[in-house]
Amino acid sequence: MMNIYSDCINTAPVDSPPTAAAPPSPVPGRQRLIRVQRLGLVPYVPTWELQEQLLADTLAIKAANRQAEARGELPQPTPNHLLFCQHPPTYTLGKSGKPEHLLLDEAALLTHGASFHRINRGGDITFHGPGQLVAYPVLDLENFRPDIHWYLRALEEAVIQTLAAYGLRAGRIAGLTGVWLDWEAGAANPRKICAMGVRCSRWVTLHGLALNVNTDLRYFGYIVPCGITDKAVTSLQAELGYAVPLAEVQERLLAGLLQQFAAVEAL
Numbered sequence: 001m002m003n004i005y006s007d008c009i010n011t012a013p014v015d016s017p018p019t020a021a022a023p024p025s026p027v028p029g030r031q032r033l034i035r036v037q038r039l040g041l042v043p044y045v046p047t048w049e050l051q052e053q054l055l056a057d058t059l060a061i062k063a064a065n066r067q068a069e070a071r072g073e074l075p076q077p078t079p080n081h082l083l084f085c086q087h088p089p090t091y092t093l094g095k096s097g098k099p100e101h102l103l104l105d106e107a108a109l110l111t112h113g114a115s116f117h118r119i120n121r122g123g124d125i126t127f128h129g130p131g132q133l134v135a136y137p138v139l140d141l142e143n144f145r146p147d148i149h150w151y152l153r154a155l156e157e158a159v160i161q162t163l164a165a166y167g168l169r170a171g172r173i174a175g176l177t178g179v180w181l182d183w184e185a186g187a188a189n190p191r192k193i194c195a196m197g198v199r200c201s202r203w204v205t206l207h208g209l210a211l212n213v214n215t216d217l218r219y220f221g222y223i224v225p226c227g228i229t230d231k232a233v234t235s236l237q238a239e240l241g242y243a244v245p246l247a248e249v250q251e252r253l254l255a256g257l258l259q260q261f262a263a264v265e266a267l
Contacts, residue, residue, distance in 0.1 A: 031077040033266040039085040054138040081138040087128040089114035097124035101224040121199045131214030141203040158256030159194045191234035214243045
């Protein structure tokens with residue numbers, strides 16, 4: 001099992017930012033359909049449990065396939081899922097995170113209408129809230145390309161293309177996976193607009209990305225996001241000066257993800 005909270009780890013040489021790889025070539029017999037669920041505003045824990053159930057179902061198929069192949073039988077295609085949602089104000093802390101990076105006590109959390117959860121990814125603390133578009137791909141990367149670093153670059157590239165549709169030039173910072181504005185070396189004010197956190201088990205992915213669309217950025221002031229203190233957080237609304245329809249951003253991001261994975265939405 002691989003656990004990556006990719007906001008926090010160095011996934012590329014520090015002397016140059018990572019770049020996107022080409023979409024994968026079709027693999028005979030592999031499933032390229034992605035079942036998309038548009039969940040709307042949903043609590044964090046049931047959505048996490050849904051991901052875990054989809055993961056367990058896919059791993060069960062993969063285990064059965066290994067037995068079938070040993071008998072000389074054809075394997076059953078594994079499914080791919082993509083969940084889009086928003087969450088009520090929620091802070092999550094990964095297994096390697098520092099609790100002191102949450103700057104609110106229990107009473108203050110209640111005052112701000114926020115919940116706090118320790119979860120089973122690696123890494124530190126992050127925030128989810130209304131106006132933030134969250135995408136949870138539960139993909140069998142063996143259907144696409146079993147390469148976690150390629151997968152991270154593909155997620156980033158889909159976000160970069162989505163932001164370009166709004167006239168924003170986004171990019172990557174070496175050693176800090178995610179999507180940033182003013183990301184070029186020497187820029188005075190690098191700002192993160194999309195965070196990423198990924199867990200991978202037997203090449204099946206969990207968790208995903210969080211793109212700030214109309215997010216209330218004040219909530220980030222109550223944490224030390226991933227322990228990074230010298231860079232800001234931003235949103236589409238903050239950059240453009242007006243609220244952007246989240247459903248519109250969602251469909252543009254979906255199109256970008258399907259392009260990156262050379263996939264189609266299952267109808």
